Structures are given as C-alpha cells and as structure tokens.
Amino acid sequence: MTVLGYRIPMMFSLLAWFVVWEIVGQLDLTILIPPFSGVIAAGITMLPSQKFHDAITITMTAFLAGMGLSLLVGIPLGILMGRVKAIGQLMGMWVNIFESSPLTAVIPVLMALLGFGQATIITTVFLFSVWVIALDVQVGAKHANASLLEMGRSFGASRFALYTKILFFAALPEILAGVRLGLIRGVKGVVIGQLLVAIVGVGELFELYSRNFLMEEFWALVIMVFAFAFAISETVAYVERRIEYYASTR
Amino acid sequence: MLNTVLSARNGQASGTPEAAVQVEGIGKRYPGGVEALKDVTLDFPAGELTTLLGPSGCGKTTLLKIIAGLLDPSKGQIRVKGKQVHGPGPDRAFVFQDFALMPWATVLRNVAFGLELRGVAKAEREATARKYITEVGLTGFEQSYPHELSGGMRQRVGVARALAVDADILLMDEPFASIDEQTRRKLQEDLLQLLQIEKKTVIFVTHSIEEAVYVSDQIVLLSRRPGTVSRIIRPNLDHSTDLEAARRDKAYLDCVDEIWQTLKQYLV
Amino acid sequence: MADRTAASRRGLSEEVAGAGGHQIVERVPSDRQWLWRLISFAVVFGGWEIAGRIPVSPSFPTFSATIVALGEMLLDGTLAGAYAETVQPLILGMLLCSVMAVLFGVGMGLSRTVEWFSLPIFIILQAAPMAALIPLITFLYGIGLTAKVVAVMLMSAPIIVLNSYKGIRNTSPSLLDMSRSFMATRRQQIVKIILPSASGLIFAGLRLGVAAGVTGVVLAELLITPTGVGDLITYYRSVAEYPHMFASILSIIIFSSVAVTLLQRAETALFRPET
Ligand SMILES: Nc1ncnc2c1ncn2[C@@H]1O[C@H](COP(=O)(O)OP(=O)(O)O)[C@@H](O)[C@H]1O
Ligand SMILES: [Mg+2]
Numbered sequence: 001m002t003v004l005g006y007r008i009p010m011m012f013s014l015l016a017w018f019v020v021w022e023i024v025g026q027l028d029l030t031i032l033i034p035p036f037s038g039v040i041a042a043g044i045t046m047l048p049s050q051k052f053h054d055a056i057t058i059t060m061t062a063f064l065a066g067m068g069l070s071l072l073v074g075i076p077l078g079i080l081m082g083r084v085k086a087i088g089q090l091m092g093m094w095v096n097i098f099e100s101s102p103l104t105a106v107i108p109v110l111m112a113l114l115g116f117g118q119a120t121i122i123t124t125v126f127l128f129s130v131w132v133i134a135l136d137v138q139v140g141a142k143h144a145n146a147s148l149l150e151m152g153r154s155f156g157a158s159r160f161a162l163y164t165k166i167l168f169f170a171a172l173p174e175i176l177a178g179v180r181l182g183l184i185r186g187v188k189g190v191v192i193g194q195l196l197v198a199i200v201g202v203g204e205l206f207e208l209y210s211r212n213f214l215m216e217e218f219w220a221l222v223i224m225v226f227a228f229a230f231a232i233s234e235t236v237a238y239v240e241r242r243i244e245y246y247a248s249t250r
Numbered sequence: 251m252l253n254t255v256l257s258a259r260n261g262q263a264s265g266t267p268e269a270a271v272q273v274e275g276i277g278k279r280y281p282g283g284v285e286a287l288k289d290v291t292l293d294f295p296a297g298e299l300t301t302l303l304g305p306s307g308c309g310k311t312t313l314l315k316i317i318a319g320l321l322d323p324s325k326g327q328i329r330v331k332g333k334q335v336h337g338p339g340p341d342r343a344f345v346f347q348d349f350a351l352m353p354w355a356t357v358l359r360n361v362a363f364g365l366e367l368r369g370v371a372k373a374e375r376e377a378t379a380r381k382y383i384t385e386v387g388l389t390g391f392e393q394s395y396p397h398e399l400s401g402g403m404r405q406r407v408g409v410a411r412a413l414a415v416d417a418d419i420l421l422m423d424e425p426f427a428s429i430d431e432q433t434r435r436k437l438q439e440d441l442l443q444l445l446q447i448e449k450k451t452v453i454f455v456t457h458s459i460e461e462a463v464y465v466s467d468q469i470v471l472l473s474r475r476p477g478t479v480s481r482i483i484r485p486n487l488d489h490s491t492d493l494e495a496a497r498r499d500k501a502y503l504d505c506v507d508e509i510w511q512t513l514k515q516y517l518v
Numbered sequence: 519m520a521d522r523t524a525a526s527r528r529g530l531s532e533e534v535a536g537a538g539g540h541q542i543v544e545r546v547p548s549d550r551q552w553l554w555r556l557i558s559f560a561v562v563f564g565g566w567e568i569a570g571r572i573p574v575s576p577s578f579p580t581f582s583a584t585i586v587a588l589g590e591m592l593l594d595g596t597l598a599g600a601y602a603e604t605v606q607p608l609i610l611g612m613l614l615c616s617v618m619a620v621l622f623g624v625g626m627g628l629s630r631t632v633e634w635f636s637l638p639i640f641i642i643l644q645a646a647p648m649a650a651l652i653p654l655i656t657f658l659y660g661i662g663l664t665a666k667v668v669a670v671m672l673m674s675a676p677i678i679v680l681n682s683y684k685g686i687r688n689t690s691p692s693l694l695d696m697s698r699s700f701m702a703t704r705r706q707q708i709v710k711i712i713l714p715s716a717s718g719l720i721f722a723g724l725r726l727g728v729a730a731g732v733t734g735v736v737l738a739e740l741l742i743t744p745t746g747v748g749d750l751i752t753y754y755r756s757v758a759e760y761p762h763m764f765a766s767i768l769s770i771i772i773f774s775s776v777a778v779t780l781l782q783r784a785e786t787a788l789f790r791p792e793t
Contacts, residue, residue: 013635032658089554090561100726100778101771102733108740108751109767112577112760184645191647196740202650210653218654226646233645320695338699350696354714354789364700367710415700 043220059201066125078137099131128189129182140174180236269293270451277325286312288476299452301462304472343412345422351396358392364415382410402433579761588765604746611670619678627686644676661743673734674727681723685716718789725781
C-alpha cells in the first residue's frame with residue numbers, strides 16, 4: 001500500500017491491527033479480548049516468572065529433541081527414497097499417507113505407550129515433522145541435475161563423495177524447503193501434544209490461563225508462540241532465498 | 251543491392267508508403283531505474299513487415315508492448331494511422347513469444363477469444379475462428395487443447411487468434427524463438443504466404459539476423475540498452491515467385507553479413 | 519516438480535500451492551507398482567504383527583488383533599455411528615470455510631488494499647499452531663457442534679485463504695497481457711482468465727484444507743468433548759481395549775487418506791489434464 005506516495009511495507013499492517021485490537025479491547029465488548037496494551041503488560045510480567053521459564057524450557061527441549069530426530073531420520077530417508085528405487089517404492093506410500101493424515105489421533109497411543117512425559121511430546125514432534133521433510137528431500141534427490149551427478153562420476157568421485165559433495169548440495173533447495181515445513185509442523189506438534197497431555201509446558205499454561213479466564217496472559221502466550229513459529233520459518237526462508245540462484249542453473 | 255534508407259533518427263522515411271504506426275521520441279525507464287529505451291523515433295509503413303532486431307535485453311519487447319498499449323512510455327507518443335493512442339485497441343493484435351494460450355480452452359475457443367471478449371455471438375465467432383484455423387493449417391485440431399500440440403502448432407494458434415480479430419496491425423514478439431529450427435523455417439514461409447492473403451502491417455521482433463532478413467521488408471537495428479535506432483535496412487528480397495529461393499539469394503546473404511557487421515560492435 | 523519447490527520457495531510459509539511431493543506420487547499405479555505396494559503393505563503390517571507379538575509394550579496390540587477389532591467395529595455399527603458424528607462438523611466446517619476462505623483469498627489476490635491488510639496475518643496464522651486457540655473455542659461456543667465446526671474452520675482456513683490468494687497471484691502475466699491486448703474489461707479478465715487459471719490452486723488449497731480440517735475435528739473430539747471417533751479413541755484407551763483403540767485410529771487415518779486421495783484424483787482430472 002502507498003500513502004502519500006510512500007510505499008508502506010506490508011508487515012506494518014500488523015501495527016494497524018494491534019491498534020484495532022486495543023480499541024476493541026478498550027470498548028470492553030468481551031472478556032475474551034482485553035486491550036492489547038494489557039496483553040503486552042501481562043507478557044512483560046510473565047517473562048521473568050519461574051513458571052513461564054520452566055514451561056519454555058521443557059517445551060523447547062522437547063521441540064529441539066524431536067526436530068533433531070526428524071532431521072537425522074528425515075533427510076537420509078528422503079535421499080535414499082529419491083536415489084534407491086526399492087526404498088522409494090517401499091516407503092513412498094507410507095510417507096505420503098502420514099504426511100497428510102491427522103497424526104493428532106496417534107497421540108493418545110503415544111500417551112498409552114510412553115506415558116505423560118517428555119517422551120510422548122518428543123515423539124509427537126518427530127511424527128509431525130519427519131514425513132514432510134522426507135518427502136521434500138526425496139523430490140530434491142530425485143530431481144537433482146543428472147548431468148551434475150554424471151560429471152561427478154566421470155571424474156571418479158566415490159559414492160560417499162557423490163552423495164555428500166554433490167547430491168546434498170544439488171538437493172539443498174528442496175531440503176531447506178522440507179526443513180522449513182518440518183519446523184512449522186514441529187511447532188504444531190509440540191503445542192498439540194502438550195495440549196493433549198495437558199500437564200506439561202506451554203500446553204499446560206494455555207489450559208491454565210484459559211480455564212482461569214486469564215485472557216491477557218493467554219494472548220501474550222499465543223503471540224509469543226506464534227511469533228516463534230513465524231520467526232523460525234522465516235529464518236529458513238531467508239536461507240532459502242540466499243540460495244535461490246541455484247534454481248537458475250537447472 | 252542493399253538499400254540503407256536511413257540511419258538513426260533522421261526523421262521521416264523517404265519514398266515509403268504512409269506510416270501505419272509512428273513512434274515518436276519514445277523513452278522508457280522501468281520503476282527499478284533501468285532505462286530500456288531512449289528517444290526512439292520510427293515509422294512503420296502500412297502493409298509492410300518491419301522487424302525490430304537487436305541484442306537480447308535491448309528493449310525490443312518493451313517497444314513492442316508500448317506500441318501495443320500494454321506498457322506506458324515514460325516519454326514520447328505512439329500514433330496509429332495518425333491518431334495518438336493510449337492503450338490497447340482493436341487496430342492492433344499481439345502474438346506472444348510464449349504463445350499465451352489458455353491451457354483450459356480448446357484451440358477453437360483460444361482462436362475465438364478476442365471475439366469472445368468483444369461480445370461476438372458464439373456461432374459467429376466460431377465460424378470466424380474456424381476460417382483462420384484453416385488458414386494457419388490447423389484444420390482438425392479445433393477441439394484439441396494447447397498441451398496436446400507441438401510448439402509450432404501452438405504458435406499457429408496464436409497467429410490465428412491475432413488474425414481472427416481482424417486488426418490491421420500485427421505485433422509479433424519473437425513469435426518463433428522458442429520453436430525448433432526446422433519448424434521455424436516452415437513457420438516463416440507460411441507467415442509470408444499468409445501475409446500475401448491478409449494484407450497486414452506487421453511489427454516483428456526477433457534476435458535472429460537470418461529470420462529478420464528473410465521475412466522483412468524493413469529491418470530496424472536497435473543498439474544495446476538503452477535501445478535507440480541504430481540503422482534501418484531494406485533487404486529487398488523477392489518472395490513473390492519462390493519462397494525457397496530467397497534463402498539462396500545473394501542479396502539475402504549480403505544483407506545478413508552487413509547486419510552482422512553492424513551488430514557485432516554491440517557485443518562485448 | 520520444479521514448480522513445487524519454486525512455488526514453495528517463492529512461497530510464503532507452509533505448504534502453499536500444490537504443495538508436497540503429493541503431486542508426483544498419486545498417479546494410477548501400473549501392475550509393477552501394485553506389486554511394490556503389496557510388498558510394502560506386507561513389510562509394514564508384518565513388522566507391526568511381530569512387534570505386537572513380542573510384545574514391545576502391553577498396550578501395543580498385534581496387527582491381526584487390530585484388524586479383527588476393526589472388523590468387529592465395522593460390523594456392529596460402532597464405526598458407522600462414530601463417523602456419522604465426526605463428519606457432521608467436518609462437512610459443515612469445510613462447506614462454510616470453503617466459501618468464506620476462498621472468497622477472502624480471491625479478494626486478497628485481486629485487491630492490493632485487502633492484501634496489504636490481511637496477507638501478513640494469514641502468513642503468520644499459516645505457520646502458527648492454531649491448535650493453541652482451541653481452549654478459547656470451548657469458552658466461546660461451549661462444547662456443542664458449533665465449537666467443533668469452528669475448530670475445523672480454524673485449522674483449515676489459513677491454508678485455503680493463502681492458496682486461493684496464490685492462485686490468483688500466479689496467473690501468468692502473459693495471459694494477462696494477452697487479455698489486455700484484446701481489450702478485456704477487468705470483469706472479463708477476472709472471469710475468463712484469472713479465476714480459471716487459479717482454480718487448480720484453489721482446489722489444491724481445499725484438499726490441504728480437508729486434511730487440516732480432519733486434524734481439527736479429531737483435536738476437537740479429543741480436547742473439547744468426546745464424540746465420534748475421538749470418543750472411541752478416548753473410551754477404548756480408558757478401558758484398555760488397545761486393539762479397538764488402534765483400530766479407531768487406523769480408521770481415521772484411512773478415512774483421511776482416502777478423502778485426500780480422491781480429492782487429488784479429482785484435481786488432476788479437472789485441472790491438470792496435461793499431467
Ligand atoms: N518489468 C521490468 N522491470 C524492470 N526492468 C525491466 C522490466 N522488463 C524489462 N526490463 C529490462 O529492460 C530491458 C529491456 O527488456 P526487453 O524489452 O524485454 O528486451 P528484449 O525484448 O530486447 O530482450 C532489459 O534489460 C530488462 O532487464
Ligand atoms: Mg523480448
């Protein structure tokens with residue numbers, strides 16, 4: 001949008017929405033929407049509290065552990081699926097099914113198998129994110145420039161070198177896209193998992209705040225979690241744009 | 251022999267018939283700051299095929315789109331048959347380098363599309379479309395979809411669509427550039443043949459010297475960016491007797507060579 | 519597939535656009551592929567059976583026991599009853615959401631002002647865990663059908679809006695130029711060029727929306743009030759009838775896969791005859 005001939009970056013519309021929020025909040029229409037300034041204030045008081053600190057620590061631990069597993073499994077799995085026909089054929093169908101299925105339904109099983117602790121949350125994060133990573137990496141590995149690989153082979157590259165020095169980089173755009181989507185799903189997984197388990201991390205806080213009508217704290221937490229999800233996905237997107245020049249050479 | 255009518259920007263074309271399109275002092279600077287065209291003044295004689303020839307990125311497409319009314323110039327004006335124009339008009343029809351066919355529509359609907367937009371009744375516009383489909387040699391493909399056709403056939407659809415609206419002026423932006431060499435030669439010959447039936451003023455953009463010399467009545471050489479008119483050449487080939495023979499004509503070879511000598515200076 | 523990654527890299531956040539390797543995978547399989555599928559099923563179900571027989575955990579039933587339970591639930595009408603409940607909010611939510619979200623996304627693609635005000639929000643919502651808002655829904659709408667419909671809409675709206683938006687924005691510039699050169703009015707341009715060209719991506723958005731909506735309904739049935747499939751899962755867990763619990767979960771995964779696959783087939787047939 002342009003005002004008086006100046007282009008205003010799109011993200012500034014969020015400021016406009018915050019103003020609207022403040023006004024609606026001040027009008028006192030519903031207890032659900034407290035003024036935005038109150039939300040900010042609640043967020044600031046919340047930040048140093050021990051409870052918040054514990055919740056974030058436990059949530060981040062589960063998220064990072066689950067994502068680490070996902071990357072360790074998803075990327076090699078995707079590359080193998082893309083390069084080895086048998087593995088692609090055997091796994092392809094399952095990866096596709098799980099990538100688009102409501103894995104939320106599986107969480108009760110995890111609770112039955114693994115209990116109500118971190119193991120369940122970590123597994124949830126893993127299950128939410130690994131499939132989309134594998135799927136994207138597979139696409140990258142499959143469509144990596146064939147003549148680049150032939151070039152490597154003609155110069156006598158070992159199989160290991162071929163995979164780590166050529167294929168990985170040739171598939172990097174798709175790998176990053178997969179990692180970005182995986183991270184987003186991982187955040188969704190950690191939140192959904194904790195909501196269902198209901199006694200750990202930010203999930204517990206969400207429950208607690210909403211049950212006790214602490215709307216300012218609730219919204220402050222929502223904003224923080226949403227901002228976190230957005231920030232990590234934009235970080236990967238930034239790296240993706242940095243290597244956009246890849247695309248022009250294939 | 252070659253007949254260099256004029257060199258850059260010295261006013262009216264001499265001895266040519268009246269101009270269908272006049273480009274007067276056109277300059278174009280894109281929002282990012284790229285200056286694509288600088289002070290281009292040119293006449294396009296009615297009933298002739300004029301080629302804009304120049305290195306890639308010199309502003310050929312930009313100029314053609316300005317003439318079509320798809321882009322606004324930063325400076326200067328365009329006159330069509332003496333009247334200044336400000337946007338697209340029924341007097342000009344565009345043929346696109348990437349064909350610009352609607353993938354969800356049949357050949358018939360694609361060809362009739364210009365008429366459809368004008369609100370011509372279905373039966374009538376389809377009759378017209380069929381006529382031009384035949385004229386470009388696509389009889390039998392009326393119900394095919396673009397993805398079922400080869401590149402050459404797709405561009406025939408594009409040409410038929412432009413002819414169907416019965417505009418006097420055809421604007422062709424590298425129409426054969428994304429088509430393989432052999433098909434391209436055939437399309438060039440067919441275009442010339444078609445133009446003998448349909449009296450049109452054609453503005454034809456290409457970066458192929460051979461193509462320009464073969465199809466043109468008049469060739470405008472553009473300099474590197476910002477594009478300016480560098481030279482105007484008339485190949486004077488005789489296409490009326492034998493379309494094939496022209497490519498063996500000495501005038502053809504000389505003209506190709508002369509243009510090459512001129513354009514060479516613009517390359518690094 | 520180049521367009522998949524190009525799309526996602528140009529893309530805003532999540533899986534906007536005909537996203538995912540989905541596109542390459544689902545074609546009508548040849549005989550050979552059927553064989554591979556058979557082997558694939560055999561390996562996975564075999565593994566499951568063995569793991570269940572060891573057993574890896576007392577709450578991990580064998581594949582055969584799960585299938586028997588599934589058969590039972592199919593025959594005695596338990597599943598039919600549960601799905602009759604589950605699909606209600608799903609269908610209602612998807613219908614409402616399809617209309618509203620598509621219209622909104624299209625509006626966002628057509629109007630710079632609407633885009634400026636709403637694109638950032640949807641980009642964020644798309645990446646964000648919307649499930650966090652579910653506790654609020656109970657608060658607003660209680661525990662009835664409305665709450666579940668809203669849960670479905672909450673989960674599926676962002677992807678549908680953004681895909682519709684992208685569909686509009688991805689209209690080939692040369693087709694737009696073409697229509698302008700033939701002097702199309704803005705209305706003609708929208709109706710004859712922009713909407714047909716966006717329809718494929720809009721439909722893809724609906725497909726992704728259905729997948730998200732199923733998650734929404736399951737989540738609502740697990741979190742808000744136990745009904746339908748969510749109730750089955752919760753109930754069988756509480757009475758430790760693990761084969762039945764696994765069968766319920768299996769059924770919802772099959773349900774969602776079949777729905778998504780059918781939509782995908784329809785999409786390919788309707789909008790991508792060239793593939
Ligand atoms: N929309 C645009 N914005 C900025 N620069 C452009 C745009 N379109 C073309 N250009 C630049 O203007 C110059 C002329 O482009 P064009 O007319 O397409 O050249 P040609 O058709 O002769 O290859 C090029 O350098 C190109 O990069
Ligand atoms: Mg060009």
